[in-house]
Amino acid sequence: MIGSLFAGISGLSANSTAMTVIGDNIANVNTTAFKSNKSSFANILSQSLGGSATSGIGRGVEFWGVSPSWSQGSIENTSNATDMAVNGKGFFMVEDESGSAFYTRAGEFSFDKDGYLVNPDGLFVQGYAVASVAPNGAVSLGSIENINVPGESTTPPQATTTSTLDINLDAGAAATDTYASTQTIYDSLGNAIPLTLTFTKTGANAWTASVSVPAGTVTTPATDIGITNAALTFDGSGNLNAGTDPSITLTNLTNGAANVTINWDLFDAAGVTNGDLTQYAAASTTNFNTQNGYAAGNLRGISVDESGFVTGIYSNGQLTPLYQVALADFPSYYGLTKMGKNLYSESRASGQVMPGVPLSASLGSISPSAIEMSNVDLAQEFVKMITTQRAFQANSRVITTSDEVLQELINLKR
Numbered sequence: 001m002i003g004s005l006f007a008g009i010s011g012l013s014a015n016s017t018a019m020t021v022i023g024d025n026i027a028n029v030n031t032t033a034f035k036s037n038k039s040s041f042a043n044i045l046s047q048s049l050g051g052s053a054t055s056g057i058g059r060g061v062e063f064w065g066v067s068p069s070w071s072q073g074s075i076e077n078t079s080n081a082t083d084m085a086v087n088g089k090g091f092f093m094v095e096d097e098s099g100s101a102f103y104t105r106a107g108e109f110s111f112d113k114d115g116y117l118v119n120p121d122g123l124f125v126q127g128y129a130v131a132s133v134a135p136n137g138a139v140s141l142g143s144i145e146n147i148n149v150p151g152e153s154t155t156p157p158q159a160t161t162t163s164t165l166d167i168n169l170d171a172g173a174a175a176t177d178t179y180a181s182t183q184t185i186y187d188s189l190g191n192a193i194p195l196t197l198t199f200t201k202t203g204a205n206a207w208t209a210s211v212s213v214p215a216g217t218v219t220t221p222a223t224d225i226g227i228t229n230a231a232l233t234f235d236g237s238g239n240l241n242a243g244t245d246p247s248i249t250l251t252n253l254t255n256g257a258a259n260v261t262i263n264w265d266l267f268d269a270a271g272v273t274n275g276d277l278t279q280y281a282a283a284s285t286t287n288f289n290t291q292n293g294y295a296a297g298n299l300r301g302i303s304v305d306e307s308g309f310v311t312g313i314y315s316n317g318q319l320t321p322l323y324q325v326a327l328a329d330f331p332s333y334y335g336l337t338k339m340g341k342n343l344y345s346e347s348r349a350s351g352q353v354m355p356g357v358p359l360s361a362s363l364g365s366i367s368p369s370a371i372e373m374s375n376v377d378l379a380q381e382f383v384k385m386i387t388t389q390r391a392f393q394a395n396s397r398v399i400t401t402s403d404e405v406l407q408e409l410i411n412l413k414r
Contacts, residue, residue, distance in 0.1 A: 037066040074375075107371055128357060157189060163289070297314030330350045337350075
């Protein structure tokens with residue numbers, strides 16, 4: 001009879017702890033990236049020494065622990081360009097000033113006064129530094145480090161090395177007629193130089209090109225400005241005959257910049273025209289021009305894409321990838337140690353951390369300007385609250401009923 005009292009007490013204790021778990025879930029319904037927890041119970045068994053396998057008597061219940069639900073929370077869009085949510089598996093990697101590593105799904109990040117990307121507690125967000133960017137856009141990554149983008153950062157200038165112009169030269173032009181087209185190029189210091197190409201008709205379907213720049217740009221214009229393969233001929237359909245790309249050079253620039261050499265892209269690798277320069281019976285005109293140089297630029301903003309690239313937006317129009325956000329995966333999420341403040345740490349039960357970049361291996365993508373919401377289901381928590389309260393109430397009845405039985409036993413003496 002006394003045993004039933006202790007069984008009832010164990011039920012009160014276990015269910016009161018379960019109510020604490022439910023209360024914690026409800027309290028964190030608005031906590032960024034919070035993962036709800038589920039209570040687990042285990043029965044207590046008392047078996048006599050030497051007894052049979054069927055002689056075990058239940059002695060109540062014990063609280064067995066909690067297990068988190070790792071289901072994806074809803075994604076909420078924000079107006080902050082540096083907010084991020086992991087869409088799929090993975091954790092953001094953050095470090096404190098001592099270098100201790102922590103992991104989080106809460107991507108509410110911002111830049112501090114020193115240009116470091118940090119969470120609300122000042123922990124440094126980790127990312128792979130961009131070592132280089134190839135002309136085709138391929139990115140080479142360096143090691144994992146604190147993401148740091150100083151607000152006063154600049155991007156260096158790039159001298160023009162390739163130029164493209166989409167021009168039609170009037171097939172009806174008379175011999176010695178000219179047409180000029182001006183394109184802005186950049187030297188190695190980032191100075192803008194107006195470069196004028198002048199086309200002079202030399203005969204039927206034949207033109208020659210010459211180059212000029214404003215006075216004072218080079219020391220001696222007659223020798224410091226040059227163009228190769230300047231003779232241009234067209235077939236009867238107005239298409240440029242096969243040839244080699246012209247090369248434009250500027251030497252001895254008065255501003256001290258390095259010599260400029262520009263490949264004027266007119267032909268493919270086989271020497272066949274790419275169609276940019278034509279001779280049709282229409283007015284001479286420039287429809288489009290582009291070149292790959294630019295001036296120095298100051299940082300104007302930051303953007304993040306689904307691959308986790310942190311890209312600097314500069315005043316010269318350049319978009320330069322600076323870092324790629326690092327994500328971490330683990331063999332067992334259930335083994336991670338909760339550290340509070342939406343943080344987790346590695347443990348023996350979780351297995352060793354496996355860092356990587358978004359969309360690699362099993363890692364998910366990044367949702368920029370967004371955060372992951374709590375995955376707490378309020379309706380489900382209220383149902384659990386009702387059942388837990390009823391279980392607590394029923395166990396209290398076990399105690400009062402056992403007390404009444406004991407009272408009756410004591411009354412047998414009277």
